[in-house]
Amino acid sequence: MATYNVFRLQSQGSHQNIKRSSEPIPTIEGHEILLKIRAVSLNYRDIAITKGQYPFPVKDQVIPCSDAAGEIFEVGSRVEGFKVGDRVIASFDGSNLYGPQKNWNHGHGGPVDGFLRQFAALPATAVVKVSDEAKLSFAQMAGLVCTGVTAWNALYGNIPLRPGQTVLFQGTGGVSLTGLMLAKAAGARTIITSSSDDKLEFVQKKYGVDHIINYKSTPDWAAEAKKITGGEGVDYILENGGSGTIKQSIECIKMGGSIAVIGFLAAAKQEDMPDVAGLALSKGCIVRGITVGSKQLLEELVQFVVTKGLEPPVEKTFGFSPEEVMAAYEYMQGGSHVGKICISIE
Structure with a gap:
């Protein structure tokens, strides 16, 4: 069985407790897509979760990071409107399609596994397509999730x-x-x-x-x-x-x-x-x-950013090795940044 690299928070208290391992690549159901993750962006929420200071639910051994963008690697048999190779952004809460967030039980990187990994199986309803004409890097796309x-x-x-x-x-x-x-x-x-x-x-x-x-x-x-x-x-x-x-x-x-x-x-x-x-x-x-927002708001945001030709502010992008991931968290925690801190996943 094919495997992929994934980082999990072994225990709360410090970002040093985020460890890399290999796991089987997820399989998808008919309504899902397999996302090949190309970049994630960090938020203050990610630091709070590693420290045990996040005031909302966090699952044990969670995969960190709520913000991700990538390419569709596989499409479920019942999915319409997407194809392999489409560039997409994953929404923060896959259950919140429109209207106010119902609760804190479905946000990625907290109560639900996040995206500090190479692949993720997601409902097709939980991603937003970015047009091929958009001049956005995967890091800039990822930076639109929580902050955007x-x-x-x-x-x-x-x-x-x-x-x-x-x-x-x-x-x-x-x-x-x-x-x-x-x-x-x-x-x-x-x-x-x-x-x-x-x-x-x-x-x-x-x-x-x-x-x-x-x-x-x-x-x-x-x-x-x-x-x-x-x-x-x-x-x-x-x-x-x-x-x-x-x-x-x-x-x-x-x-x-x-x-x-x-x-x-x-x-x-x-x-x-x-x-x-x-x-x-x-x-x-x-x-x-403000509790982030729905997929509908993400769609509106992406349309505005692409139409206006805007460039989301990414300050620094780190690599996907354990050392680079630690460096990204430490840079975020230092508070000297101006704009987004991202991790590129290859």
Whole structure:
């Protein structure tokens, strides 16, 4: 029986517990496709899972990584609309075809095996085809899964972003830079925050963000954002900090604006926990938790990216050897990156 290389998290506590082994190549049923995985991208979620800090279910001996792109290697007898060789992206939650995510029991790389491997059998309904004309690498395609769909959901999943509106992004990670790319293409004014002048200068030069704020040298970054908008406030915020930054986010949101709560990177002390209900009421704003998004949102995102000729921000791509996989996780954990970190699988 033919075998393939696969990495599994032997136990939670450290990414060093991810070990490579050989397993039989999966067989497919009539409604499935066999995906030859060509690239995966990493997310902060992957680090949290290895450390045992992810607050949702994780299966024992899980195959890590939720974001994958590749080529169809085999097509099930009842599958229509796909052929061998098609380039596709796997959705984050194969059960979430449209609408809100129902629960946390089906996300790849957590409760369900992910894609740090060479092959995966998936329902044909769980992948999105990317046209042959699209000038996207497999790493860029993989980078659209969690970060791309999360950013698209934040901007279009409830009240759609309109040209001329203002969007503020916290930090220079994958979600912020992908959201910046989308917002710029949609005609929005953009603001990004970071504690690093070097990162801000790089993002302004490479991605054309309209305004930058260093929240270390400008601790009251909410006031600066309001100043940029002539006192009105911003229309959308991609909130990556969580309880430690939500107070300032609500302070600088426009009346009736939308705050997409995406991350929990800056937790507030219990004694400093803001009154989010009272603050949100004072602004009449939407504070909305984002749990990635459906296959439908992934399809919309792919169509937008391909039509606009956008290039998802991949900073660095590592190889598939155990040493390279460890290096990718360590680079992700270091937090110095600007954009996506990916692993190429050959």
